[in-house]
Amino acid sequence: MSQDTFIVFIVDDDARVREALTELLEAIGWRAAAFGSAGEYLSFPRPPLPACLILDVELPDINGLEFQKQISDGDHPPIVFLTGHGDIPSSVRAIKHGAVDFLTKPVTEGSLLTAIRSAIERDRVAREERAEFEILQQRLDSLTPREREVLPLVVSGLLNKQAAAELGISDVTLQIHRSKIMQKMEAASLADLVRFAEKLHIPITHSRRAGSS
């Protein structure tokens, strides 16, 4: 991995620890940013890179676990907990809430780096997925309302005439719509479209079988 493709955030109230970790990461050649409190971290403008957050549990302004819960519903980098005194309940809770790892100080280089790598990877994937979703969403937005009506019917597997009948339009019109949809959604095939629709969480509301919808 190149340096510029990701960033490691460090949040710890102990200056020495921050210093040391930063030093280490720089020695590896990774980009790092250290903060003394959660507040400081939040106020830092986050670059659009895959990232990872090394988080201490004892923070001056907030408990690390609490913080994890707080930022869980947002776009946040995966967390690697690093704490001076860890206890099982805390670690269990951390993992359950989606942390990548829960490490205790002093930490070995290997475990730390492994954790960081997997966190970055996870973040990267997530970001990719998010980006993809963004694109799909954009494509979806480009559909006309009519087309948006047509899409669920098509991905449900309805025949053209069935879908047309459902909407009260002609077969031909539907076909036009369908081709437009395929075009806009940049789907190579129906299967692609279906997969897109799934990703976009468009519900399957209809079935080819007559009598069910």
Place this chain on the structure above:
Amino acid sequence: MEAVLTQRQYVPVAAALAVGIAASWLSASPVGLLAPIAALYLFVRRAAPLLHVALAGGAAAALLVATSDADAMREAAQAWAALCAVALCIGVMITSGEPASPNAGAWVIPRDEVRPYPVIGPTPREKVAPRSSPAVGIAARDDSATPALMLAASFWGGTPFHLRYWRIQSDGSGRWTEVRTEASREPCGTQQWRSFTTDVGDQRSMPRQPTKIASNPSDTDETVQAARIVESLLGNAWAFDANGRPTYLSPFAQSFVSVTLEEFQASVDEGDTVFKRTSHPDEYDRIAAKWRHSLQSGEPFYIERRIRRASGIHDWSRTAIVPMRDREGCIVGWYGGSMDLDAYRTVELELLAREQELSQLVDMVPSHVWRLTPDGEPTFFNKRMKDFLGLNVSDTERPGMSRLAVLVDTAIHRDDAAAFRNALTSCLASGETFAMRYRLRRVDGVFRWMSSRAEPMRDHTGRILHWYGLCHDIDDQVRVEDELRASKQQLQQMIDAVPVNILSFSPSGKLTYASRRYLDKVGSPPSHVEDFSALARDVAHPEDFPAMFRNASDGFAAGQPFVNRFRRREKDGAYRWIEARAHPLRDPNGAIMQWYIASIDIEDEMRAQEALRERERTLRQLVETLPAMIDCAAPNGEPVYRSRQLRDFLGYGLEELDGEAQSRLQRTLESSVHPDDLAGVKEDYAHSLSTGDAYARRHRLRRFDGEYRWVETRAAPMLSPEGTIIQWNVICLDIDGEVRAQVELRSAQEKIARASQAASLAELSASIAHEVNQPLAAIVATSHACHRWLSADPPNLERARITLDRIIRDANSASEVVSRIRALFSQSSKTRTQVDMAEMIREVCLILADDLTAKNTHVETELSQILPQPLVDRVQMQQVLVNLIRNAIDSMEGVVDRPRLIRIRAASDGNDLVRFELQDHGSGLTDPERAFEPFFTTKQNGMGMGLAICRSIIEAHDGRLWILDSSPGGTTLAFTLPIEARPSA
């Protein structure tokens, strides 16, 4: 007047009487009386009828007697009868008249018997009606005038008188008669008239008119003329002979008194009856005396008297009767007239009366009236003036000086004299009215102020005749005026002196007076300002004008006094506050005569008031905004004021809790003071109220939301100048925050203490771990970094060096931690001090107050008064107490059936130990033996190190800690501490 008999008649009558009496006596018969009786008949004609009757009567009587029996008497009676009869016959014969023979004789009428109308014709024998003029009786009426006139003429003029006339006799027949009357002169007084009467005939052929036969024509004409004049005079004319017998009476007189000459003459004989009758009774004697005097002396008789007319009215007349003398100077007669004075007299009397009235007026008028000549000389002083001055005009006569000068000198006050003289002189010269006031000296020497006025009286040409003056006593008036002036001056001075401005207005609002002070201060009102409204508009501040004008208008309209406060512009243009009070002055009927307005400057007062108000407001605001709760109470403690902060805090105001049973104070305390603190608060408060000592206490106070907050309440008494308490001022500071802060501080301190102590191994280990871990972690990470730097191609020696420095640094700090921890454990006696354990226990209770409150746990202390002070490490000991009490609290957490009470006892052991006991009412220890075992805990969250550490601390102090008692009702722990320090181990 005249005697009944004249002198002449006396002798014969007397002789006759004498003879008769003698004869009678001699003859012894009454015959002799014939002589006197005859004489009487002859001479006293008047007596004739009487005599007739007497004689007749006598005769009759005598006869009567004669016919009666007695002899002696008979003879006498017969004689008398005969006498009477004979005498009667003689008398009748004498008196009966005989027609005059044609050659009626001449009769001599002595002068002094002459009556004004000489008896023409009738012989003594003829009877003539006495009241009618003889001419009437004799001649026909229309004849009577001429003979009468002729007679009068001859009588008066002394000329002979010859007249033929028709004479009516007593029997009614008439005969022509000629009469000749001549006067013969005899020396001195006896003038005789001889009159010859001749019967000429009875032929009626001759003209009736009596004709003058012979007379002296010239004499006759003149005399007749004169007589006519006299006759026709409108006045009474009289004539008397030398003896005073009336001889003539003018017709006017006759008619005036309704009396004829004959009557008059007759009356003289009868005693002047007519005279008496015609005079006023009061005057009669006087007049008679005067007439007699005149007759005797020959002096002319002048008299003014009242004549009584026939109607009974008295008329005033002036009678003048002068004697007529002949050539020898002998009085031959008296003649005169009288003029009716009545009108004149009446007027005169009236005039006199008026004059008197006027004089009285002039004298009685209560002023001095005086008169001066045109030169100024006094000519008249009225009575009053005379009385006043004590001198009369005549008294001002002095040689060498004018009367005026004398007057001025004596009577006029020295200071006024010159002015008086000058004024009078100029008036006299100019003719202008003189008017002056001066002081005049009264007769007793006192000077009185007089007001004098004089005006000239002019005649038709304008020339001044007199100066008339009036001089009036005005002394009292002058004095009053002086007093008035003085009092007015005084009043003015007072008004000017008093530091009040005064204005007065008429009922219509017109400005009538402004005091000097006002004018000086405010300035004279401009010319257009004449009444109240204009003045108010001019001087009142525009902002104040509407209200003050409205108030004034209402007051004026209602007639009620009013007060206004407003800013008034002064002379210099500045506005100052004034207070103006208006009051109406009413007359006795109640109508308003004047409005008086007095105003005083209240600028300073207003400013002071404003400043005061401002200060008051500031103070009030201060009190209200002070971040303190302030309460004021009466000397008995009852709250009378609560500041807003306090009201807001408590959630109720001053009177909201008021009710019947308890005092406000009680109710407040019981509502709001924490139950634990209530008793103590009440006690302390009561003590302060009774003794007056200041009150200071910390307690918990219930806030409006139910939360109890720690407050410090301080109360101080406010004293009057005499030293009595008039108010309690209370301040209540919310120290909850402070207390909490303190608590936090202590807990922080505690934390630090704990952290720096070996109080809890687990905590210690945790803290150690933390303290050490940090640098270790850093070291590890930095080491790895260093390794990498060195492994790089090329090796980054610079970076490596930096990292190694950091490693060394962090390693050192880690070792420091270790040594510090080690130091914490050491029992250095440097940190031990003598501590008041009781105080510490109280402090700890205070620190844990929150916990205690939260857990509804109470602490009771029984601390000996004379607790020795052991030598202890304050912080450690605090830790122990905190731990023990915490344990006690925790042990009672679930207790509901009994109060959660912690009892702490401390007392000296009696030896050299201080013993402490801590009892709780918890559920007791299930396993007392294992209580002190490290890591043994019954608490869910506990570490189980507390008691172990406490014991180690106590034992480090050479004391002991053990469980005294444990039961389901509670646990009691005890520990001891030595009083004296032992050398440290």
